[in-house]
Amino acid sequence: MKSETEQALNAFIEEWQDTSATNKKIFVHFKDYLNHKEGVLLDFIARPGLTYSLRGVHKAQKDKDLFVMVDVIEDATRWLSICFYGNMITDPEERGDFVPGGLLGEDAVCFDLEEQDDALVTYIETRLDEAWLNASSK
Template sequence: MNSTNKELDMGRETDSELNTFIDEWEETPEKNREVFTRLREYLGKKEGVTLQFIARPGVTYSLRAVHAAQKKRSLFVMVDVIEDNPRWLSVCFYGEMITDPEEKGDVVPGGLLGEDAVCFDIAERDEERIRYIEVRLDEACRNATKE
């Protein structure tokens, strides 16, 4: 793999790469660095979950979570840092792996590795939105164990 598209399990090398990315990310008033770090820690505490970090400098930086019990898919959520000024986040799930009772997400046909997705954009730190997404993370993680 080349250095612009690394997909590595969260071993020392990837963890180091992710930590370097976060350390070099200058926080903005929107606090999206803080939100990304919070979601990383939230996912990292889930039993059976492995994180992958894929850096595509100038485009996106993706944090992907996969559950050890998953058989059909290579992830259950993708948290993308979108390169913009300022950076913002897009948290995408496979459409059938979550519910969105308040319809806060955007349905994106073919939006997650070619499958239909529900994505939640985060332009700035919003505690209510983050908590809503954390509930979706819990739901997707539970459903991933049934695949």
């Protein structure tokens, strides 16, 4: 991650006043989870008042710009939307929402977290592992 991008991400996290939904904690968890995956590069794109996007790309990826986007959605309270290209993951429990053209113009599967849900976080981690593995070979 570029130095100025990392500074912007760190400032965003520091300034975020978490609520009882603990979405800040979950966002930081996914950031750290991705940071520990081999070959992953992170980018952060802030659109204040709309979204704050943490994007993961694998160094070996050739045909896509990322394999996951962890969005912080600005609303009455901040919530998270974690999106994957539809062809890079499975969703055996159908817990995600299929979004046609929802990820950089391609079909996506997105998982929304409005509050702490440990089972869903674990389920999303499995999808992250799957997308990371698929991204390393595409």
